[in-house]
Amino acid sequence: MATVKDxxxxxxxxxxxxSKVLSGDATVKDALRAKVMAAVAALEYRxxxxxxxxxxxxxxxxxxxxxxxxxxxxxxxxxxxxxxAAERGHMVMLANTHDDLATEARQxxxxxxxxxxxxxxxxxxxxSAAAGPIEVPVVSLDRRFQDSALISTDHAAGSALVAAHLxxxxxxRIAYLCGPQQTEVGxxxxxxxxxxxxxxxxxxxxxxxSVHEAQFDYESGxxxxxxxxxxxxxxxxxxxxxASDQIALGVLRAARDMALEVPRDVAVAGFDDITLAxxxxxxxxxxxxxxxxxxxxxxxxxxxxxxASPAAAGASGDIFVEGALVVRGSTQARVPPPSGSGIxxxxx
Amino acid sequence: MATVKDxxxxxxxxxxxxSKVLSGDATVKDALRAKVMAAVAALEYRxxxxxxxxxxxxxxxxxxxxxxxxxxxxxxxxxxxxxxAAERGHMVMLANTHDDLATEARQxxxxxxxxxxxxxxxxxxxxSAAAGPIEVPVVSLDRRFQDSALISTDHAAGSALVAAHLxxxxxxRIAYLCGPQQTEVGxxxxxxxxxxxxxxxxxxxxxxxSVHEAQFDYESGxxxxxxxxxxxxxxxxxxxxxASDQIALGVLRAARDMALEVPRDVAVAGFDDITLAxxxxxxxxxxxxxxxxxxxxxxxxxxxxxxASPAAAGASGDIFVEGALVVRGSTQARVPPPSGSGIxxxxx
DNA sequence: CTGAAAGCGCTTACAG
DNA sequence: CTGAAAGCGCTTACAG
Numbered sequence: 001m002a003t004v005k006d007x008x009x010x011x012x013x014x015x016x017x018x019s020k021v022l023s024g025d026a027t028v029k030d031a032l033r034a035k036v037m038a039a040v041a042a043l044e045y046r047x048x049x050x051x052x053x054x055x056x057x058x059x060x061x062x063x064x065x066x067x068x069x070x071x072x073x074x075x076x077x078x079x080x081x082x083x084x085a086a087e088r089g090h091m092v093m094l095a096n097t098h099d100d101l102a103t104e105a106r107q108x109x110x111x112x113x114x115x116x117x118x119x120x121x122x123x124x125x126x127x128s129a130a131a132g133p134i135e136v137p138v139v140s141l142d143r144r145f146q147d148s149a150l151i152s153t154d155h156a157a158g159s160a161l162v163a164a165h166l167x168x169x170x171x172x173r174i175a176y177l178c179g180p181q182q183t184e185v186g187x188x189x190x191x192x193x194x195x196x197x198x199x200x201x202x203x204x205x206x207x208x209x210s211v212h213e214a215q216f217d218y219e220s221g222x223x224x225x226x227x228x229x230x231x232x233x234x235x236x237x238x239x240x241x242x243a244s245d246q247i248a249l250g251v252l253r254a255a256r257d258m259a260l261e262v263p264r265d266v267a268v269a270g271f272d273d274i275t276l277a278x279x280x281x282x283x284x285x286x287x288x289x290x291x292x293x294x295x296x297x298x299x300x301x302x303x304x305x306x307x308a309s310p311a312a313a314g315a316s317g318d319i320f321v322e323g324a325l326v327v328r329g330s331t332q333a334r335v336p337p338p339s340g341s342g343i344x345x346x347x348x
Numbered sequence: 349m350a351t352v353k354d355x356x357x358x359x360x361x362x363x364x365x366x367s368k369v370l371s372g373d374a375t376v377k378d379a380l381r382a383k384v385m386a387a388v389a390a391l392e393y394r395x396x397x398x399x400x401x402x403x404x405x406x407x408x409x410x411x412x413x414x415x416x417x418x419x420x421x422x423x424x425x426x427x428x429x430x431x432x433a434a435e436r437g438h439m440v441m442l443a444n445t446h447d448d449l450a451t452e453a454r455q456x457x458x459x460x461x462x463x464x465x466x467x468x469x470x471x472x473x474x475x476s477a478a479a480g481p482i483e484v485p486v487v488s489l490d491r492r493f494q495d496s497a498l499i500s501t502d503h504a505a506g507s508a509l510v511a512a513h514l515x516x517x518x519x520x521r522i523a524y525l526c527g528p529q530q531t532e533v534g535x536x537x538x539x540x541x542x543x544x545x546x547x548x549x550x551x552x553x554x555x556x557x558s559v560h561e562a563q564f565d566y567e568s569g570x571x572x573x574x575x576x577x578x579x580x581x582x583x584x585x586x587x588x589x590x591a592s593d594q595i596a597l598g599v600l601r602a603a604r605d606m607a608l609e610v611p612r613d614v615a616v617a618g619f620d621d622i623t624l625a626x627x628x629x630x631x632x633x634x635x636x637x638x639x640x641x642x643x644x645x646x647x648x649x650x651x652x653x654x655x656a657s658p659a660a661a662g663a664s665g666d667i668f669v670e671g672a673l674v675v676r677g678s679t680q681a682r683v684p685p686p687s688g689s690g691i692x693x694x695x696x
Numbered sequence: 697c698t699g700a701a702a703g704c705g706c707t708t709a710c711a712g
Numbered sequence: 713c714t715g716a717a718a719g720c721g722c723t724t725a726c727a728g
Contacts, residue, residue: 014715069427093440135349367723403721
């Protein structure tokens, strides 16, 4: 491997000049610059990153910590983060914590030893233990790590979109299958949904909501839905919104088993827009998480936003990005939209 | 950050001794070792990886190049590789090529600049262009990169397992939906299936196989299956094996649409064992790829197998790992097993 | 068994 | 505008 020394000799200049040319120092005269560039090309010189890192004490690497890259949502985040980082000349070091606190601590320590530009951490679901001050920028993604700033989907706003959609379709008896209330995500999604329903109840006095706590999984969704669907027709909800697509898929299964047709007999909506949501029968109305925006915000935080909007962050430094309602076959109008709202008012 | 110098001063020894203790040099006397360790603990000393890398010219990092980490199979490989590497004290740098040749070349160059221990590459589907000699160990995973050794599932053997399973269940009229024959995977899976059928035909003269080329996707599977299922009962295959789960899922859909019950009217089997395979109705019989063994073999190749089996590699250095047949609800016996084979002979 | 010293490849004040 | 020199933190022959 050629070094700056070789390049300097080949170009007939000092190593200092080579270094300046390489770093784009504007004070180098064009003639010298050209000679150096020629030598760089001739020798196929590639800078030694370790030496540069030792000298400057920073390396173009971002550490990414996730519970399990096998989770499709985390894989999507990782994909976007890596792509964004690559565009800005940085590599990504990946670490899985297996959703285990001790492993998380170990992985973070290992990452820190590489002296990365910063850390993007999707924390383990157990609240993460404090682990001594970290000298590089750290940002939490999706799940908060210690007291670092959080970047996540605006779960409450997303749930509100679903609530508004269902009410707009004419549903008045709605069941909400919330996630575990000891999780922040579970709470925020429920709050957003309930608040929006409360707002709508002002103009729709007949609006009724029932809330049922589920796990974020298929089974609990199916189980709760079976109970709901076993009720008489005029008690049964006409729409079921779930705190996750997994739950909603379970609801879909229960409906099919109990000979209820979706969306004719009951509308169903989820949250997350996992791949399966577009493959179910019928396809699932849901809220897609703004993966790319989340990834970009996280990388911007570490590398410094180049022309980004620092205003997006609140005083706490937290950033919440709005998801988008994706309307598919599992929801449809119960009654025609009020004539006053005009043609197409049912679209979102 | 404390340095070796600080530790040396704190322990009252030279930096050379500190370094020796840290590297586990056995010649250091216990008394000194203890003093050094105490200083390390007191100062919370953490070695500077950049300095170590500069000096030794190697860094405990493995580069991993995949087309797209969002692909569940690659995500699983990445998860296992990272876990395996972490256990051996190494970090993983992740790069996505977006299945684009130019991006692949750029990502590999970027990775190489970090002077990693080696590169594990899942090549882009287009044959990868040569890109100058690479100085570190490189191993291809799943898809061959240039002329580097390949580690992959033994696709032919896996297909043979499916063929043997179906014949063993009593099927004599079998359709095989192969993958694109310009892909190596497509060819190997077809060859393995066809060879096993040919072998069985020796003892089952009535065994008939028809082969139909599909893409590795849902749609082409559904489309071909519709044609197959439109045939009269005594021409229609009693079993359909597909070169991928995606294809098989399409077959399942076609069967449902045409009122054929799986597995009663027709047995269906796939390949890959994607997550969806265990969620379909009925659940899909398939071949699971030995992800963990593949990952371990790849890491062993880069880091040097600690007590592994070098004998596993052929002369070419290629390693093929056998997948496992996973029997689920989509296949079942057409006829009782021959009495000679005893109870339970139908199990695999 | 331990220490002193060189040197890995780079960047960065500092002279000139 | 360019060059000479120090030094980042570590490891490793080499003396002793």
